[in-house]
Amino acid sequence: MESPERARLDTFFRRVTEQFPAAGPITSLIITHLLSERPAFLRAMASTSTIGAVLPKPKSINLRTLDTVRDLYPVHDLSRDLFADPTRALEYVEETAGGQDIVLADIGGYFAPSLATVVEKFSGRVLGVVEDTENGHQRYAGLDQLRCPVISVARSPLKDCEDHLVGQSIVFSTDALVRARGDILTSRNACVLGFGKVGRAIAQTLRAHDLRVTVYDRDPIRRVQAHSHGFRTTTTTTEAVRDAELVLCATGNLALRQHDFAALRNGAYLASVTSSEDELELAPLHDLYQRVPVGDQLTRYEITGHYFYVLADGGAVNFVHGAAVGTYIHLVQAEILAATAALSHGLFEPGLHTMPTADRQAIAGIWLDHFER
Structure with a gap:
């Protein structure tokens, strides 16, 4: 990414995080596609939370981006097996962010199988989950009971x-x-x-x-x-x-x-x-x-x-x-940032939620101001 584009994107995300500030110190565990534009989003997440771990989806890793991200944040290997067993998942979360207030940023419902155990037994607090995809939305919706808030942006009009x-x-x-x-x-x-x-x-x-x-x-x-x-x-x-x-x-x-x-x-x-x-x-x-x-x-x-x-x-x-979709991807990333901040404020009860229309409109307005020209 060229320097002017990076500066413009960082400014966009800075306005989003100023519009939706987090309350107090929180730690995020972030499952993500590690594509070439992703460091800007991670920088924005780092301004909202302490990044406890970046877990790249194995089949969507840009190697140059991986090297860049490894220099900045802890990067851990991701697999379905890691969170399929609740005991193993709890051990991982404890080792990564024990005793902290955490938000789980998900792509594909990875945390869903072990979520109840982690919420119940984690030494810190699971403030909630932000889910990005339709298949992940379905995985969380299919759980018998959600013990924490799950904010899905999968069906957002911004997406x-x-x-x-x-x-x-x-x-x-x-x-x-x-x-x-x-x-x-x-x-x-x-x-x-x-x-x-x-x-x-x-x-x-x-x-x-x-x-x-x-x-x-x-x-x-x-x-x-x-x-x-x-x-x-x-x-x-x-x-x-x-x-x-x-x-x-x-x-x-x-x-x-x-x-x-x-x-x-x-x-x-x-x-x-x-x-x-x-x-x-x-x-x-x-x-x-x-x-x-x-x-x-x-x-x-x-x-x-x-x-x-x-x-x-x-x-x-x-x-x-490379799955390039231009600047429109940043609308969804901005909503993930806003959802992370909302979870830090305790604005949602346990269950499956979406972000308010007014918040989405605010994000759309910021995006138009930066990228419509």
């Missing part, structure tokens, strides 16, 4: 701009990887699983690239919405993928399970918008299918009489090319 551009970046990266092996997608049958904000943007972008698009969503309301946009819809995953030469998964909640892969047509390309463990149940296939790399970020899965291609090992395909 709509980012989601629209994420859809475009997903299609760009998918097309680039397919073209790299001498193939094209134009005029083919495509299937989009999930018609949320990102899935809708993907479907619209695919259609603009002259693909024939079928949509499936478990929610019949979303299927109606897809139908109203002129997309063919189906009532089952199997029917949706059967004729698709490209399948893009955007449900945030296991689009394809083990038995679904048999329905893929031979030669189909398969890509995801998020972590492979969140969208694709690939692990059980490893003992059934032969896996052969056939190009950059492209793996052929083959069993007698059946084969298909998985892009980017099933991870978010747009991270292959």
